[in-house]
Amino acid sequence: METPNLPAIRALRPAWNKGRIVGQKRPLKPQHVWxxxxxxxxxxxxxxxxxxxxxxxxxxxxxxxxxxxxxDVMASGQIKERASVLQCKTQKPVRFEISEGTRASVEKWMEDELMVGSEYLWPGRFHERLHISTRQYARIVRDWVTSIGLDASAYGTHSMGRTKVTQIYKKTGNLRAVQLLLGHTKMDSTVRYLGVELEDALAIAEAIEI
Incomplete structure (x- = not known):
């Protein structure tokens, strides 16, 4: 029995990753942050x-x-030194520190007229948007990295979350601390998030003598 020739199925739109570098985004280095x-x-x-x-x-x-x-970040007119936010993905709270420099910059931002009466820390500029969107945030991050000459395809919003914990891991080798800071329930998730490789694990093991 012959199989009829069927028309080729073509995508109506190009693949989202066509021409893009995909994979885990790089964390910023300290010199990039500064x-x-x-x-x-x-x-x-x-x-x-x-x-x-x-x-x-x-x-x-x-x-x-x-x-x-x-x-989330202010109490009694002061910016908190530590805050807690309920994560959308896990529906579990995660705590984090707010450094002195960050507190100062947030206090300055709170003086802006756009913040008068705002419930959200990063309000949208249009009435129908209560806060900036994730897509808008991604564009802002792209502007940040390109402003200092970095390749925008290698960095993204995930880079922001990975930056500090990567430095913590490099200086301490403490995966458990990183796991708690990220609010991960499984260590495997933390290992994948950091991109910890076998060489990193061996280097940690070699530094410990029992």
Missing amino acids: AIRVRLELSENHRDLALFNMAIDSKLRGCDLVKMKVV
């Missing part, structure tokens, strides 16, 4: 400076960062 901060300070972009600093400190996913509320 370079972006300096540029934002010089341009007096108070919203982006506060957003950048909070993204680094909080280690939150983009969907959680954009939904942060003023009450």
Whole structure:
């Protein structure tokens, strides 16, 4: 029995990853962090400076960062030294530190007229949007990395969350601490998130004598 020739099925739109470098996004290096901060300070972009600093400190996913509320970080008119946010993905709270520099930048941002009466820490500029979208945040991150000459395809919103914990892991080798900071329930998730390889594990093991 002959099989009839069927017409080829073609995608109506090109693949989302066509021409893109896919895979885990790189964390920023300390020199990248400082370079972006300096540029934002010089341009007096108070919203982006506060957003950048909070993204680094909080280690939150983009969907959680954009939904942060003023009450999450402020109490009795002061910016908290530690905050807690309920994660959208896991529905579990995660705590994080708010460093002195981040507190100062958020306080400055709170003085902006756009923040008057705002429930959200990063309000949208249009009435129908209560806060900036994850897509808008991704564009902001792209502007940050390209402003200092980095390849935008190698970095993304995930880079912001990975930046500080990568440095913590490099300096301490403490995966459990990183797991707690990220709010991961499984160590395997933390290992994949950090991109820990066998060489890293061996280096840690070699440094421990019993």
